[in-house]
Amino acid sequence: MHHAVIHLHGTTVRLVSSEDATTTAATGEASTESQDLSKPGPIVPELKELYWGGGSFVVFALLMRVVLYPKLKKGMKARYEGIRTAHESADAERASARAEVADYEQQLAGIKSEAARKVDVARAAVEAERADAIAKLNARLGEQRAAAKAEVEAARAAAQSQIRDAVSDVAGRAGELATGKRPSADVLNRVVNEVMAK
């Protein structure tokens, strides 16, 4: 005979070997208990379970409705509100910062444009001044050149006059020595002029 005996809530589970058809295991049935656990049936609701279970649920549901849920939800809403406000504040800060950056970039672009304009104006002024200075310089050089030319011309004229006078004098003396008669001044001048013109 082989069998296992397991007690469960006053009843017995038996594992019986086929080698022995007779089981002699003791079965401590519920009849030994003072409370009859075999009744009511498994699908019949027990009154005590009904009112303890129902009562517990009703109390729990009322507490949830009146105290527990509103308090928890209030905290959740406050936190969500705080988070939303913080998000909105962050968005506003971000928008403000972006506006400031845009403003700065706009100002920077304006300043760059103004600087470029001023550089252009300065460059034009410098160019004009340079042109003016060159023109003045050229004019002064022209004047100086003209003056120098006039001076050279005057010097040349003076030198030619002196040479002419000297040549006339030399030629008159030579003629006088040769002919014993001094040639006239007109003849001397004409001859000297012809020679010097060659």
Added chain:
Amino acid sequence: MLAAFEFPKINAILRWKDLFSSFNKISLIAVAAALIGTIVFLLAGRKNANEAPKGVRNLAEATVEFVEDGIVMQTMGEKGLGWTPFLLSLFVFIYLCNVPGIIPILQMPATARMAIPMFLSLIVWVVYNGVGFKHQGLGYIGHTIWPPGVPAALKPLVGVIEFISNIIVRPFSLTVRLFANMLAGHILLVTFALLTEALVKAETKVYMLKPMAILPFFMLVFLTAFEVLVAFLQAYIFTILTAVYISGAMEGHGDHDHDDAHAAASH
């Protein structure tokens, strides 16, 4: 050879001696479920709400958001948010009544007995019918038993079917779905636990018998893990069906027709 495995009578695995007069293990689990739910939400409410939620507050807020987003908004929309406390209570209470089925020593889901599922189903039945009468007046009866578009000739037949379906079968199905699923899970766990123990303790010369206890033991472990899912799933199903029934009672068929007409006009 193994010839027979005598299973205990069904009441032996469902009923216990009263802890004291008119108070048994199921009552204890139900009271504990309500107490634990209350304590968790009470503690959660006392934490500083402005800090990032953690611990018990995180758990409570996650549950609230699950019920709001996963049940109320999916079935009732924003107008149903006022029902969140009731649905939250249902979900938490049922879940906490289911879970003891896999907690050592307790090892009994309170919902595997008829009383609590039946009471909750009756509450739901009263609530959704009350909501129906509040929102639709006596027209609720007509809207309930005659769906839109039913030919006049079929109204008597359809009326009887819909009346039985909506008024009688709904609470019955709610009760039986929860009760039967939890009871079946409990019986499966007991069966494999007893089989494992019986094989381990078998007084036999068949030396291969004892090592074979590993098979029902693995099944027991697997089913225990499965019951974790079932405990949650049954609470979710009961709650979402309640939300669907309440939502249906709030709107009625007339509102659906009205919405459909609006939708058709907008298209």
